[in-house]
Amino acid sequence: MASSSGPMTGPATAPSGSGPGRLTRWGKLLSRELTTVAITMFGLLAITFLIARVIPIDPVLAVVGDNARPDVYEAARLALGLDKPLWQQFAIYVGKVFTGDLGTSILTAQPVISDIKRVFPATLELATLGTLVGITFGIPLGVLAAVNQGRWPDQIARFIGLFGYSIPIFWLGLMGLLLFYAKLGWVSGPGRISIAYQDFVTPMTGVILLDAVMQGEWDAFWNGLSHLILPSAVLGMFSLAYISRMTRSFMITELQQQYVIAARVKGMSEARVIWRHALRNALVPLTTVIALSYANLLEGSVLTETIFAWPGLGRYITNGLLNADMNAVLGGTLVVGAIFIGVNLFADILGRIFDPRTR
Amino acid sequence: MSEAVVALLEVDNLKVNFHTPTGIVRAVRGLSFSLGRERLGIVGESGSGKSMTGRAILDLIPYPGEVLADRMLFRGEDLLTMPKATRRKLRGRRISMVMQDPKFSLNPVMTVGDQIAEAYRVHHKANAREARERTLAMLDAVQIREPERVYALYPHEVSGGMGQRVMIAMMLIAEPDILIADEPTSALDVTVQLQVLKILDDLVTSRGMGLIFISHDLHLVQSFCDRVIVMYGGKAMETMPAAELADPSAMSRRHPYTLGLLGCLPELGNPKGRLSTLTRDPEWLA
Incomplete structure (x- = not known):
């Protein structure tokens, strides 16, 4: 079997594209x-x-x-x-x-596992949306910066990156609340959902937006979203800064490769050269970067969760720590570690799908 | 009569400059030549501006480079005043280039078949099935035995010789008039070099294309090309029929730089002991 010689088979035993x-x-x-x-x-x-x-x-x-x-x-x-x-x-x-027994929390007098089942969806919601914001804006920004290396779009991208990276997240969160919630009233304030809507949605997955959609409670969905938007934008800003910097540096490497010149020689449009040829290659290392940053957010971001009164994993573990609630802390640590391993596994598999050389 | 005389490519006083913080680097300084349906060799040592000449013809000089010329005509059309978009449409379709190392010049995450088919589809209105048919035919034309199987392979799964044949297929599928071959066999094993050259030669001859063959291999150029330009420091030292490179009676007419290059070559039947070093005269660039 050709596969017995490993993924780097020579030309003579080159594996075919399909089959057993x-x-x-x-x-x-x-x-x-x-x-x-x-x-x-x-x-x-x-x-x-x-x-x-x-x-x-x-x-x-x-x-x-x-x-x-x-x-x-x-x-x-x-x-x-x-x-x-x-x-x-x-x-x-x-x-x-x-068997799912992580002990009982002293603070809540509840099994740690049921506590985590309650707080983790809140973090999941926030981290996922934050990462999506980071990907949607970070990748195009990074590509734009790489393509215009040294010129003004690059400078702007660099400024945004530096801003997102160096502004303390608690300050950004407070300013966001002050402007968009207190002054302009465009979004809802702290918490996951307004009290008025609290009983509209029965927790199934624990992710409020998902539960609301499944139960057809659209008012509750929009209310939940208006609570979620600001904290996830604040987290997303951080994620965006990181992803755009990494995208820029991976893209600069890819754009210097010979195959990019070859694609231009063929007469491909510059857009196709950049997005289909170069970015497709840059996605291989980017997957790992994005996965790690996502895993970081999934651990719970204590500062963001505290400012937005978001009952998530980060706050749960921190509270446990401050109250010597060791079952809660260790249970939380275990869950965070397991998530990290899981996300890494996922990134590995995705990387292999993106890169035929590692299959 | 006059129709037949119009050259495929006419280049007058081509200059390629790079504006760097430490000053202007002149990669090509005033090169003139014309190309018909022939095989024109460009030889010279590293940094003599061979590759930059090829890139300049394709409008692929990277920032912060600059291309200047008195004239640059492709079949009578002025390349210099042409809009960028028109220039791009010429790439691949009219003027194409085979690059040095297939290991780096093929996209590692696309199957070789898709990369060839893509080159066809940029220039021709064709659906996926037609493009695939054309690609398989082209793979067959570069003597790949199982085109169907090779189509689905990734670049890392093919050998150097096969990769370069894929590259040739990719660059010839749109049937260009001019092919620039930038050291197309330098990265290959000696045993497959001749095989790949033979395929290249057959395709170029049968399609009546003009070939610019960039190389530093004097023997190869002498046996493979019709005419040769010897470049040094971004300038043409001399232009001559390729056969004269091996003609002892023509040596008195040779430029000292060409003689210098020839003197550096070891000969199998006639060991010279210490090979001579190349002497370069700044006067040549004046």
Whole structure:
């Protein structure tokens, strides 16, 4: 089978574009990716577990309180399995994680997993829209800058990039609220949805816009959107700055390649040379960049969420941290890590689709 | 009578300048030549302005370069005053170029077939199926044995020789009148060089095209071309029939630079010991 010699087969055994060889190749790649994911996940679990053992917070005291009698303390310690050897504790921990048991939050008195199910959709909504803003404006801006390298469109793009990157996000958020909410009234203020609409939508996915559409509650949808627009624009500004800078530098590299000259020799229009030939190649490294920036936003952006009273993951973890709510913090960390791994896997697969050389 | 005399390309006093912060770099300084339906070789060392001449004809001198000439006519039409868009339509369709290394000059994320078909579709109204048919025929013309299979390959999946044949197919599919071959075999193994040259020669001859063959290989140019321009420092040192490069009786007429280049060549049957170094006279550029 041609695929046995790996993706870089020579001309003699050049793999054909279809057939069973291609399927086994993708199967192999997928199993290799999944192995990597499994190993990384295991490492992540080990780290969260060890952090919980290392921190100077006594998990028993967190349950029984400071004034518990020694026998109560001891009983709680046994109940938590803290007398067992470390590897057994780890096995129990892993088993619990896989059944969705991340412990109970001290702060909310709820299982951490249900807390996260509640706060994560809020972050997901914000991060996704922010990244979409970043992609929609960042890529064209970066391309424009690269094509006009050193001339005024490049300078403007550079200014926007520098602005988005260096303006503190809390200041930008506050100014946005002041102008578009307080003065102009174009958008709604902090929070995910106005109280008046709160009970219109029953949470299904937890993403308000999605739930509203599925239930046909268009008033609630527009209200949710008007709440979402400002924070996602603020996050998007940051994402845009990053994506446009990276697009610019990848595009400059691609535009210097010989195949770009060849495309021009063929008589292709400049637009086609840029968007179809050069950008198509620049998308390969850009996928990774965008995925990483998306994963960063998915961790929750504490500053944005705080200013816009957005009940998301970043605020949840930060609150947990400030209140020594270790189950919440470690549960959140685990979820964030898992998201990171997942997004990376997705970016890897997308990169392979974009780049035939890595298949 | 006069119709037949109109050259494919006439270049008078071509200059290519690059305005850099440290001053003007003159890549080509006053080159004149005309091209008929023939094979014209341009030889010279690196930096002599060979490639820039080719790029200037195609209007592909990158910023901050500048192309000046007293005259630059393609079949009697003035290339210099022509609108950019018209000039672009000439590229690929009328004047085309095969580049040096197929590893870099083919787009790595497009199948080779799509890249050839694309070159056809820019210039001809054709649907996808027609373009594909034409592409397969063209792949066949450059002696690729399984056109259907090769069509779907990506550039990294083909060998250097095959890649260069793909490149030739891509640049000839729109049937141009002039082909500029910029060191088309320098990146290839010696064994496939002749094979690729043979294909190029057959296609150029059978279609009655004008060929500008840019090379630094004197032997190759001598056996492959009809006429040769020897360039140094952006200027033509001399122009001569290619056969004279190997003619001992013509050596007295040769420019000292040409003699210098010939002197640098090792000969298999006649080892010279130490090869001579090239002496360059600033006077030549005056």
